[in-house]
Amino acid sequence: MSSRETYTREPGDLLWEVPAAGAARFSWEYDEGRARLLALYQKGKDKQWDATTRIDWDLEVDPFDPLGTPDEATALYGTPHWDRMSGRERGTLRQHFASWQFSQFLHGEQGAMVCAARITESVPDLDAKFYSATQAMDEARHAEIYGRFLHEKVQLLYPVNDSLQALLGDTLRDARWDMPYLGMQVLIEGLALAAFGMLRDTTTKPLPHQILAYVMQDEARHVAFGRMALRDYYRQLSDAELREREEFVIEGCYLMRDRLRGLEVLENFGIPRAEALELTEQSEFLHLFRKLLFSRIVPCVKDIGLWGPRLQRAYADLGVLDLGAAELDALMAQDEEIAEQLDARRFAAEEAARTAEVAATVAEGAAADGAGEDGTAGEGHGGGGGAAGRG
Incomplete structure (x- = not known):
């Protein structure tokens, strides 16, 4: 749009066009x-x-x-x-x-x-x-x-x-x-x-x-x-x-x-x-x-x-x-610090969220594996009992 x-x-x-004034200056001095x-x-x-x-x-x-x-x-x-x-x-x-x-x-x-x-x-x-x-x-x-x-x-x-x-x-x-x-x-x-x-x-x-x-x-x-x-x-x-x-x-x-x-x-x-x-x-x-x-x-x-x-x-x-x-320098230093602190808080929170997400995924996976093992063990136990009974 x-x-x-x-x-x-x-x-x-x-x-909006503003007519340019003044010279373009080149410097051939390449010292530090x-x-x-x-x-x-x-x-x-x-x-x-x-x-x-x-x-x-x-x-x-x-x-x-x-x-x-x-x-x-x-x-x-x-x-x-x-x-x-x-x-x-x-x-x-x-x-x-x-x-x-x-x-x-x-x-x-x-x-x-x-x-x-x-x-x-x-x-x-x-x-x-x-x-x-x-x-x-x-x-x-x-x-x-x-x-x-x-x-x-x-x-x-x-x-x-x-x-x-x-x-x-x-x-x-x-x-x-x-x-x-x-x-x-x-x-x-x-x-x-x-x-x-x-x-x-x-x-x-x-x-x-x-x-x-x-x-x-x-x-x-x-x-x-x-x-x-x-x-x-x-x-x-x-x-x-x-x-x-x-x-x-x-x-x-x-x-x-x-x-x-x-x-x-x-x-x-x-x-x-x-x-x-x-x-x-x-x-x-x-x-x-x-x-x-x-x-x-x-x-x-x-x-x-x-x-x-x-x-x-x-x-x-x-x-x-x-x-x-x-104190202008103090104001400028504060501006820099506030941005750095905001980054630190945001990225710490994001890292904590990612860590919690990974932990939850691992826990879900472990729970699913445990449920699968329990079901398999029970099935084997019941089948063995039936065979023994029939024998």
């Missing part, structure tokens, strides 16, 4: 490169995995409650709109919000795949090209996963959000080789990581929990890659060049904040845009969600050397300036 038939509204042209990046490249190779086999796609998902997250997370909760809804209408609303969230994840992952390919093409250092090539494979896998989840389990798609599309376009049109890093690895990936983490830790459904935990394990490496490359490069830039990057970050952060509202969902339920804006502004959960979503971006921006007065004022306006003190 074509994706066009699954979209909640007509997406227009299914092919930077140890940190090569170690990350090795990790990227070691951690490749197959979404078809690592994820249990046989797990059932209720399309009308795909995530099992609290209704309080919905902007309509507690409003007269919510009170007037029937149980089925609320289920449809849950389906739409889950579809909207995961559709933006899907579109963002395709953007990340394109940006990783652009980094491979344009970055001047071979060690960075090596790693970004592994990232392109990771992002392809993530797009595959989210696309399959939406098509098979949620059965609904939303077009790309205008703010996400605008930031993707700005990132890809810029001719400077570091901008795909900044736009994708720091802003889009950072925001996505925080959103994934919120859902991973609140969903009560095993399939989305698996998906989010495993995707986040990859994304933790991607953000680390962006930090390494940009931190080294930005030390060499002038104050004027750094301010240009900070302006890009400021604009991108406001775009990402506006992307979080889910206005498209509310409009699909007949709520005028102006009222939808007001409802999302009044949502206490959305305010908390919005702040937590910047928990990965702000410390990363500070770490790579972008922390001028204007940027700090923008973060103060967004209410996230204090997040600059967050």
Whole structure:
């Protein structure tokens, strides 16, 4: 079935073309490169995995409650709109919000795949090209996963959000080789990581929990890659060049904040845009969600050397300036650990089930053999007795 038939509204042209800018760079320097990046490249190779086999796609998902997250997370909760809804209408609303969230994840992952390919093409250092090539494979896998989840389990798609599309376009049109890093690895990936983490830790459904935990394990490496490359490069830039990057970050952060509202969902339920804006502004959960979503971006921006007065004022306006003190490495380590623990639990349970199945099969076989031997012995005994009697 074509994706066009699954979209909640007509997406227009299914092919979006962004004019490429900047040079493709080759490096004839084949030395060992930077140890940190090569170690990350090795990790990227070691951690490749197959979404078809690592994820249990046989797990059932209720399309009308795909995530099992609290209704309080919905902007309509507690409003007269919510009170007037029937149980089925609320289920449809849950389906739409889950579809909207995961559709933006899907579109963002395709953007990340394109940006990783652009980094491979344009970055001047071979060690960075090596790693970004592994990232392109990771992002392809993530797009595959989210696309399959939406098509098979949620059965609904939303077009790309205008703010996400605008930031993707700005990132890809810029001719400077570091901008795909900044736009994708720091802003889009950072925001996505925080959103994934919120859902991973609140969903009560095993399939989305698996998906989010495993995707986040990859994304933790991607953000680390962006930090390494940009931190080294930005030390060499002038104050004027750094301010240009900070302006890009400021604009991108406001775009990402506006992307979080889910206005498209509310409009699909007949709520005028102006009222939808007001409802999302009044949502206490959305305010908390919005702040937590910047928990990965702000410390990363500070770490790579972008922390001028204007940027700090923008973060103060967004209410996230204090997040600059967050321990980003600890968050990334936790993302890796959660995925490893999930694997350990799942495979231990599967091994226990296989062991129990083998033991049951052996027991059944032994019981069948015993029954056969008893029957044979009794038959022989009776026949012998009859012969003796006749004799």
